[in-house]
Amino acid sequence: MAAGEYVSVSTQADTEKADLAREKTELADDPVQEHAELTALYVKRGLDENLALDVASQLMAHDALAAHGRDELGISDTLAAKPVQAAFASAATFAAGAFLPLLVVFLLPASALMWYVAGSSLFFLALLGLVAARAGGSSLLASAMRVTFWGALAMALTAGVGALFGVAA
Template identity: 50%
Template sequence: MTESTHDEAHGGSLGERLNWLRAAVLGANDGIVSTAGLVVGVAGATDDRSALLTAGLAGLLAGSMSMAAGEYVSVSTQRDSEKAALAQERRELRERPEAELDELTGLLERRGLSEDVAREAAVQLTERDALKAHARVELGIDPDDLTNPWHAAWASFLAFTAGALLPLLAMVLPPADWRLTVTVVSVLTALALTGWSSARLGAAAPTRAVLRNTAGGALAMGVTYVAGTLLDVAGA
């Protein structure tokens, strides 16, 4: 039983790490697409480097702060739910310990243990740490490792910023005649990489993810460029 619990803990840690990696990849992808669409749209209306830089920085800061705030609120809600579930579990363990022992036994039986082994395992787990046993088996929560909203916010902020820097620098650093070409090629290459990475993290075939990612980015840049060009023609 000790070995099984040990493996389960490692599995949960691995799953959590993969979720963070996937969130980082998706955050970077959002930064690439949104900032690329913004600077390419502005490039359709003007070739002024200051205007491109201002628009790109504004999009980077607004997007990264929005992503960070959204992650903080979302993960804070999840953490509050986890803490409420743990508080309820503490009350139940205090008020009806025998019923909770029976419940833990039943949960272990449903995981494939025989009735006798499940009962013995439930007794041992309860004697060692009843709350942790119920949290992990019943709730799927590690009470010693609750989700951290600040970690999520910073991870999202940094991932989005890293992604957004690519199209911003690709647009403002090259000479005017090369800006659009360098940006489009850099963005599509980066989107192909993030599509491949997200597919590999999800154990999926990468070809479809790469095509979907690059097509979406190309569409976003195409639409915003046409919009910027039309605004320039209209004198807006």
């Protein structure tokens, strides 16, 4: 899980770097056009033409690449992709999420494990979806349903592949 998250977020970080490199070249090649582009973004967001021109001028004088990265590309230091952080977060949440169904394995007889582990895993996924929604301030029901649905689908596909290759119980 952590490796997949690292690879995925690294790809995002590479894309951001490439976008910023392209923007840096555009700023060097045609600063007037880039200034007009930034001004137009601010006008589109609701500033009048004169204020947008002033804001674009001041931000470009301070740090043109940062202004274009943030306002044109949506890239900022705060929101930039952080692959190592994402990998550690993924590993920690995966371990925490796996702990609860693992308890079921220790508490129940082997003959009942398949259904109880699957059911408790879905229950814990829904519970963790509720916790995440509560922490993030989003819809509790939508979050729990989304996490549970995709978890159930992943489990069903995994079981299907296992059956296809004769490794299912």
